[in-house]
Amino acid sequence: MDRGGAMEAAVFHNAKEDEHMDAQTFAAGKMKMIQPQSMKDPKLDKLKEVLLDWINTSLKAEHIVVQSVEEDLYDGLVLHHLLARLAGVHLTLEEMALTPSAQIHKLEAVLEELDKSLDQQDTKWDVSLIHKKDLLATLHLLVAMVTRFQPEVELPSDVKVQVVVLEVSRTGIRSDVQTEVLTEASGLNSQEVSNRRDNNDPMEDLLKMEADKVKQAVLDFVNKTMASVGLQVLDLDKQFSDGVILLLLIGQLEGFFIPLSDFSLTPHSHEDMLRNVSLALNLLADLGLQVSAVQAQDVVSQDVAATLKVLYALFRKHGGGCKQEVEGKASCDHSCHS
Known part of the structure; x- marks a missing residue:
C-alpha cells in the first residue's frame, strides 16, 4: 500500500x-x-x-x-x-x-x-x-x-x-x-x-512425580550397570556433566567399545565436555533412542531434567525401564529386574 x-x-x-x-x-x-x-x-x-x-x-x-x-x-x-x-x-x-x-x-x-x-x-x-x-x-x-x-x-x-x-x-x-x-x-x-514438550514424553510424566524417587531408580540402574567396571555414581546431577561416565554407560549397555581417540577420558575444558556429551547423544540417536528437547549444553550445564531424560532412555531399554517400579504403583514383571 x-x-x-x-x-x-x-x-x-x-x-x-x-x-x-x-x-x-x-x-x-x-x-x-x-x-x-x-x-x-x-x-x-x-x-x-x-x-x-x-x-x-x-x-x-x-x-x-x-x-x-x-x-x-x-x-x-x-x-x-x-x-x-x-x-x-x-x-x-x-x-x-x-x-x-x-x-x-x-x-x-x-x-x-x-x-x-x-x-x-x-x-x-x-x-x-x-x-x-x-x-x-x-x-x-x-x-x-x-x-x-x-x-x-x-x-x-x-x-x-x-x-x-x-x-x-x-x-x-x-x-x-x-x-x-x-x-x-x-x-x-x-x-x-x-511438540518437543508433548505430554506423551515419558520423562515429562515422570518428572511430575517425586523427583527423589525417579532419580533413585535411575541411579540404582546406573550403578548396577557400572559396578562391573568399578565405577559408582553418587551425584547424578554432576557426574554425567563431562560425558565420560555417560559414554562408558552406553558402551556397557550396548556391548561396544568406544575408542579413546573418539572422546576425552579426562576432559579439562567446557569444549571437551561438550564434545563428549555430543558424541553420547549422537550414539543414542544412531541406536534409535531419541531424547526429546535435550542438547549437549543442557547436560554439561548440569540440567537435572535433561540428564534424567538421557538416562531414562537407556533405563527403559535395558531392563530398568518399568514405569510402575519408578512410580511405586505396581510390581514389575521379571524383565524389569533382570
Whole structure:
C-alpha cells in the first residue's frame, strides 16, 4: 500500500542518516525498519533483556560479556562462541576480526553453520543485516537459536513490532507498515517447541512425580550397570556433566567399545565436555533412542531434567525401564529386574 508524501519523506530522510544504511543498501530494493513507537514497547525491552541474559549465561565460562544485542553481535565473535557451545560446531576462525571484510568473512562461516542447525525454510537474517547491526534481523536469529538449542528458556510471549517496509523502484519509493512477530502468543516460540514438550514424553510424566524417587531408580540402574567396571555414581546431577561416565554407560549397555581417540577420558575444558556429551547423544540417536528437547549444553550445564531424560532412555531399554517400579504403583514383571 502506498503511503503519503510526509511519511515517505521522513522515512527516507531517516534512512539516509542511519550510519549503518549506506546508499548501496538503500538502493538494493527492499528493507525493513522498526517504527520508533515499537522500540518503546516494554515487551520488546523484556525480550532483549532475556536474550542478553541467555547469551551471558551461556558464555559465562568463557568470560564473554555482552551488553547490547544491537551492538555486540555484528563482528561474529559472540555468534562464533555460541555456535561452539550450543551446537558443538568448532570452526577454525580468527578470534578477533578487526576489519569489516574479516568480520563479514567470519559471519559468513558462522551463519552458514548456524543455518544448517536451525534448518529454517525462510530465514529473516543474513550476513549483511547482522553486520550492519540490524536489530530486527538480530532478534529473529537469537530467538531461533533459543528455540532450537535451549527451548526451556522462557522468552516473553506475543512480542510483536510494527515495521516500515520500504521498496525502492525506478518510479519512487513505496512504503507499507506491517506487523512482525518475534515470539508466538502461546508463550512457546514455535509449534516445534510444543511438540518437543508433548505430554506423551515419558520423562515429562515422570518428572511430575517425586523427583527423589525417579532419580533413585535411575541411579540404582546406573550403578548396577557400572559396578562391573568399578565405577559408582553418587551425584547424578554432576557426574554425567563431562560425558565420560555417560559414554562408558552406553558402551556397557550396548556391548561396544568406544575408542579413546573418539572422546576425552579426562576432559579439562567446557569444549571437551561438550564434545563428549555430543558424541553420547549422537550414539543414542544412531541406536534409535531419541531424547526429546535435550542438547549437549543442557547436560554439561548440569540440567537435572535433561540428564534424567538421557538416562531414562537407556533405563527403559535395558531392563530398568518399568514405569510402575519408578512410580511405586505396581510390581514389575521379571524383565524389569533382570
